[in-house]
Each structure stands twice: as C-alpha cells, then as structure tokens.
Amino acid sequence: DTGVSQNPRHKITKRGQNVTFRCDPISEHNRLYWYRQTLGQGPEFLTYFQNEAQLEKSRLLSDRFSAERPKGSFSTLEIQRTEQGDSAMYLCASRPPGASNEKLFFGSGTQLSVL
C-alpha cells in the first residue's frame, strides 16, 4: 500500500493519559499535515511540516499537543493529559514537492476516544 498510513486506527484512553499517533506519508512527499475532525464537522488544520521543519501550528494546538517529524519522513502527534474534548478523528495528509501539486492525500485517520 503506497498511501498515507496512520497507526493506530482506533485508540481508547482514559482522561489524563498520554497518547501518541503515528503517520507515514507517501514516499517522497516532503509536506505533511495533521488535521482533526469531530463528528459532523469538516477537518480542522492542526499543523504543517515541510521536511523536518514544523512551519505552522494552529491556535487549536494547545500546549498539551506536540508533533514531530524528526527525519522528515514519518511524523508523530502526541497528546498529553488527554481530555474528553480531545475525542476526535486525527487525520494525516501528505503532499509532494512542487508548487503546482495542490492535492493533499489523506490517511484513514486515528479515531481517539477519551473516556
């Protein structure tokens, strides 16, 4: 499968626990994005990486959230001290280099449930 891969597909955790999600973008895609989607809403932008550099973070990304892309390949999104309001689908997307390539390729997401 050469698409964007996200793990785990589902995560159930108790409030206050830390969780980490992983995203493997399409090979050679240097741009990587994290989005969050709640029920009945469209995806909301969280953060963007170009190679290993995190170039933008949304106001939605509180200090409990941290994302990394240490070698410019896979990325991790960690949520510390989870809250029930963090329950959502976390989507990762990637995009190839080049200004003309606007299409984002999305992964299937990680569904987080905080009890």
Place this chain on the structure above:
Amino acid sequence: EDKVVQSPLSLVVHEGDTVTLNCSYEVTNFRSLLWYKQEKKAPTFLFMLTSSGIEKKSGRLSSILDKKELFSILNITATQTGDSAVYLCAVEARRAGGTSYGKLTFGQGTILTVHP
C-alpha cells in the same frame, strides 16, 4: 479568518436523481478550491478549481467555480448508492509571495444519502 459554508448539510435522494451541492467561501488571497469525498475515513480527492467558469468533469460528477460570487457547486447526475458519502469543500489561500503550503480550510460537509 478563512471561512467555508456548505449547503445543504444533508440530502436524501433516490438512485437516478441529480443533486447539486453548494459551497460558499470567504478567503484572503484565494488560491484554489477543492472538493473531497469522505466515505468512511480518508477524504478522497475529487476536483481542484482555480479559475472561474471552467467546468471540471469526471464521469457523472462535475464542478464549477465562481470567483466573483465566491461559490462553487458540485453536481452529481444519475446518482448511485455508491455516491452516498460526506462531500467536503475546502479552500486554500495564497501566502505572501504567491506560494502556498496546502493548509486547507474545510466546510462542515454535506451528507448525501442515495436510496435504491
């Protein structure tokens, strides 16, 4: 702040019907408008529109953009049960210098249900 509003929020039709989904937007320095289809998890790309009045077409789906009135429509003719999904509209803004980086602002989506 960029904003995208889709209508209707949900739509129920029968196979063979034609549907029109609407998307209006407010964005500073518009670069492109994109339509995605979301069935279970991953949104899948349908169209990207950058110029007014030029229809993009793929099989039974077509879309057009009006940059003056700031809206786009997505048409689906002869609908099938497999068209049942959430249809998402998103816009991308141009950064200073004319480049972009793929940050999309999405609408809330239109839930389309096609009954046999």
